[in-house]
Amino acid sequence: MECDMCGSSEQLFKTQVEGSMLTVCSQCAKHGTVISRVKTEEEVQRETKRVNRKVVVEDEPVETIVTNYSSLIKKARESKNMTQEEVAKKINEKESVLHHAENAEGSLSIALARKLERFLGIKLVEFESYEYEPEKQAESGALTIGDMIKK
Ligand SMILES: [Zn+2]
Incomplete structure (x- = not known):
């Protein structure tokens, strides 16, 4: 994931800039209103693992x-x-x-x-x-x- 405005790949934010939704870095986010922080790849992976583990538990025989x-x-x-x-x-x-x-x-x-x-x-x-x-x-x-x- 890269910043929609400058191409930087640091921490990104979903930001509303002049009416359109962009994913931008903290620098470019200053031009608009930050809506939410974009999850890093690591965070997404961690969450996916958590979900997988839950599925495994549910699949265990009763x-x-x-x-x-x-x-x-x-x-x-x-x-x-x-x-x-x-x-x-x-x-x-x-x-x-x-x-x-x-x-x-x-x-x-x-x-x-x-x-x-x-x-x-x-x-x-x-x-x-x-x-x-x-x-x-x-x-x-x-x-x-x-x-x-x-x-
Ligand atoms: Zn940027």
Whole structure:
């Protein structure tokens, strides 16, 4: 960007000069009324990066608990021949926490779901994002959701 009047490339200002809008340097801006400061290339780049980062965050998959988690937990626990108390102890939780989970009382937290997934070898957390559709993973040979959870 250069000054419309003298060609200087220092800090530019959007300036109204005799009825027309010009982008001029601080020297030439004296001939008119400064409306706003023009962003430098560096500033524009910084803002673009900020926007990009925001988009990335929005694209991250949303973790949700599967709807039939209570029966999954119960079945997995029973197949291990363990009581709710035993499983609770193994994952450092209270028995009541497991009791609630198996009866679908209240909502299961992602953190607890992760613990149960690991201990019981079941899948309780899903990603709510098209980015992680199984078909796409098969094509690109990317990690499966199972692989991601293990990490
Ligand atoms: Zn100028």
